[in-house]
Amino acid sequence: MGPKLDDFEIISTIGKGSHGTVRKVKRNCDGKILVWKELHYASMNISEKQGLVLEVNVLRELNHPNIVRFYGHYVDRQAGMLYIFMEYCPGGDLHKIIQKCKKTDSYLEEGFIWRVLKQVCEALRTCHDKHTKGGEIILHRDIKPANIFLDKDGNIKVGDFGLARTLNSGGSLARTFVGTPYYMSPIYIDE
Known part of the structure; x- marks a missing residue:
């Protein structure tokens, strides 16, 4: 229950x-x-x-x-x-931290930026490495600062899997474009 x-x-x-x-x-x-x-x-x-x-x-x-x-x-x-x-992630989200830096005309420390990048990549590797019971690959599809949270120790926690998609095999592709447009990668169209 x-x-x-x-x-x-x-x-x-x-x-x-x-x-x-x-x-x-x-x-x-x-x-x-x-x-x-x-x-x-x-x-x-x-x-x-x-x-x-x-x-x-x-x-x-x-x-x-x-x-x-x-x-x-x-x-x-x-x-x-x-x-x-x-x-619960008491450190808030990365978007709010960035906004605070803009308001106070300050910068994030380089070590913090590298830690964020490393930990987000580790989270995504787990999603992409077929860690589900069914061996499916998970695509988050909405990685952006507002979906990257910080715990009490300042560690990164990727959240909000509302737009996620699972792929059954390494050969299958996601063919739809979803997410926050500002944070999407450029689209390459093969003509």
């Missing part, structure tokens, strides 16, 4: 999106701080609902120190809500 909403106390709201809210919560049994991502799936179209199922399945499969840890999920069918319980 997975977690239930009554197992947690809401501490604060961290963010809001088009389909849901992210809240900082405390688990009652041990006081552990987590986040829950609450998503109103009843208002989503079929492909968005399929994306939610994929996100839960991907998070369940991935276990790496540089990927946000999944603690379970809860479905409230009556309210049409999905709750995903994940690791």
Whole structure:
């Protein structure tokens, strides 16, 4: 049996999106701080609902120190809500750190930048190395500063696998373009 909403106390709201809210919560049994991502799936179209199922399945499969840890999920069918319980990253996200640097006219230390790059690459290598039970490759498809979080020790945690896709074999290709346009790689079209 997975977690239930009554197992947690809401501490604060961290963010809001088009389909849901992210809240900082405390688990009652041990006081552990987590986040829950609450998503109103009843208002989503079929492909968005399929994306939610994929996100839960991907998070369940991935276990790496540089990927946000999944603690379970809860479905409230009556309210049409999905709750995903994940690791809380008190260091915030890289986007906010960059914005703070811009406001204060300061720079990130070179050592920090190298650590971010190394740890993001390690997380992505885990996704790409067929670490799922079915031996599938996982493509994140939305790597950007807002989806790179920091834990209490300043370690990187890649999160938000909402646009992820799994590939069954090394020869299969992802043929769709999704993600945040500002962070997408250039598209090469062979004519």
